[in-house]
Amino acid sequence: MRDLKREATREALAKAAFELTRERGLSGFVTADVVERAGYSRRTFGNHFSCKEEAVASVAFGGVDDASAILAGLPADLPLLDVLLAVMKTQFTTDALVRMRELMAMARRYPTLEPHVLGVQQRMRHTAQELLGSVAGDRYPTVYVPLLFGAVYGAVMAALEGTLDVDLGGEYDPSPASMDYSSFLDITFDYLRHGF
């Protein structure tokens, strides 16, 4: 229950930082502005994040939350490829992707942000990959899981980046109109299933 409190502060700070970036741009405010908006002290900010960028980026970390919930609904002997497809459809919801996409768009404006965005992506990848690994058990060779997951994750991120390229020039478009996530996943998994 204590962790909830801590998480709340963290999220409040992150959210404030994120909104300020939207409003004034990354260099248009200082950490003091963030903590003022969220109602905390500058020192507390430092306890949670090491810099503005880290705070801003951390909003996109939609945790892979309830492992058991997903696994419960799946047959234990379902091929790993199908398990992964299910995970990608339920866990990486379009909501999470929209947030992530806006963040990636921000990172293009403010280059110092990019490393931290990548950091968040990395953490999400790890959590999801561990989840997948626990389902795989020893049905597959050891390289299989990281290989497969790396492929899917890389593909999704590459595609997400692609949607940023298409509507370049103007302000970024917060909604990824240019990407139909579900059918993209189908195409991806079709390639993975039958070969490139």
Added chain:
Amino acid sequence: MRDLKREATREALAKAAFELTRERGLSGFVTADVVERAGYSRRTFGNHFSCKEEAVASVAFGGVDDASAILAGLPADLPLLDVLLAVMKTQFTTDALVRMRELMAMARRYPTLEPHVLGVQQRMRHTAQELLGSVAGDRYPTVYVPLLFGAVYGAVMAALEGTLDVDLGGEYDPSPASMDYSSFLDITFDYLRHGF
């Protein structure tokens, strides 16, 4: 020739920062130490990097250097999958991977380093992907290239991370003894060719 000079300074600074990290740890030195070792001013350091971490991470950026050299040796109508395999074997040499691996090991010790390591990986990915895209032309559907490349790159990185996990506990081992890069690529591409 001017760019060479600039690159030289940049590399000198990066190298100094990297070595200092090896010797004293990331928090065991300040930017002043770096510039002193490399023979530049503190202000110049700021012209090239925005922080210590960025400098340290940038050593692993082994540029994808001579596109024409690789393409010249390949038939123009070679399937993209084989082109990519060739690129991965020639461009991502084991040397570059060893450096990258040491950096990734450092990132485990010093978490603030990780985002910047990922930043370098991202830049490398972009350069290589553009190279691949120029070869692909319009032989394939638009999603094909980013999808394929994302898959391969993700897989390689996941595998590289895997070699860090196996010999955990002691100091890290600078040589990736636990990974045979070439045969790993073969396995990877076999999966990609015929499906998972």
Added chain:
DNA sequence: GCATCGATGTGCACATTGGGCAATTTTGCT
């Protein structure tokens, strides 16, 4: 219910850093 303990938020102090500005040196070109 109350005491204790560990973890979280806070205030303060200070070294480190990032980056604007102008001056100075170096480089590329003619």
Added chain:
DNA sequence: AGCAAAATTGCCCAATGTGCACATCGATGC
């Protein structure tokens, strides 16, 4: 040699990171 562009430098100061001591709150045991 001479000129323009670019790289490096020094100076300066606001912003940042972080150690320390302290207050506060939740949890655990009596």
